[in-house]
Amino acid sequence: MSAAARSEKSGLFSLPTLLTGLGIALFGLFVAGYILQTQPGMADLGANLSFVGLNYFLFPLIGGITLRFAQVQPAPQLAAPPAAIDALRAAQATEIQKQVLTDITGRAYFKSKHMADALKRIGLSRRDDELPTLVGYREEADDGIYALVLRFESPRVSRQRWESCLPKLRTFFGRGVAVGLDFLPLPAGAAESELLVELSLKSAAEPA
Template structure:
């Protein structure tokens, strides 16, 4: 819940209210409220503006996650899948794009202008395994380049993750991170 609330918006609202109260108190000669407005309101307002300037909004879920897939997530999701889902579905600050460092490490982001943009995520099931699907808009990195990086992606997002790539439409690439849980040893 809290990760879906913009800290920038909180700073702007609280800072704005305190600043207005401070100015009103100044003109009405209420010195204590005046100090609160100036010493807390203005810095909060400026902090909210700074956060807003560096804010990266959460990526939307492309479709609601079915309850069966939620259960599968609880049982099979790897720490990497869980962390990616948490990171891309919350407000981020000071980043250019979601997964920008990962894309750079994988060689899929030669420059900031060529970087694929994450447009949505969805959770699904593939052959009984929990799958997190990342949908990228890839205008300048062709699908063939993504295919050459598939093995590197499997290593990068592993262990216990298999990567499957798909291009459902031109300039779109779907990266499916499929959990491959280790089989539990059978008791004798």
């Protein structure tokens, strides 16, 4: 299953969705119990159902709503991957590359943005509001070599800062990964302080 498909499927079974659904179901149980209490011979069952629904629906409902507002959505895919990318990833990608892909295509909770902790450890910034924002990713087969490319908007971290952190970037993602930086042209009308950066994580495996 591709990363995009896993992301789409996870949306149906995400924790906020499950908790909110449970809260709504329990409230429905309360309503059903209330109605049953008016039916002959069903008063006790209805009272029990109403008690359970009324006392327990609020906790998962509030929890689900809270998580929904505290989540970071999966990063969008910038381009369709090559047809055989799953096999290439399985054969060449390091565990760190796979973990990065899993993290950015899943939902994060109670974080300012994807990869915030990693970007802080690399030294780009210590403040959440200054960190670059991951705006998308793509997977490539570069001359038979697997590569994961991450694109960031970086309005508050300069090109010079990125370049000064390049030695640490090259060690941060572990052995077997060649790290590259590419600074993209800005769209027309963009402010001079804006910066589009692509961080390439290329496998050091032999070409497929």
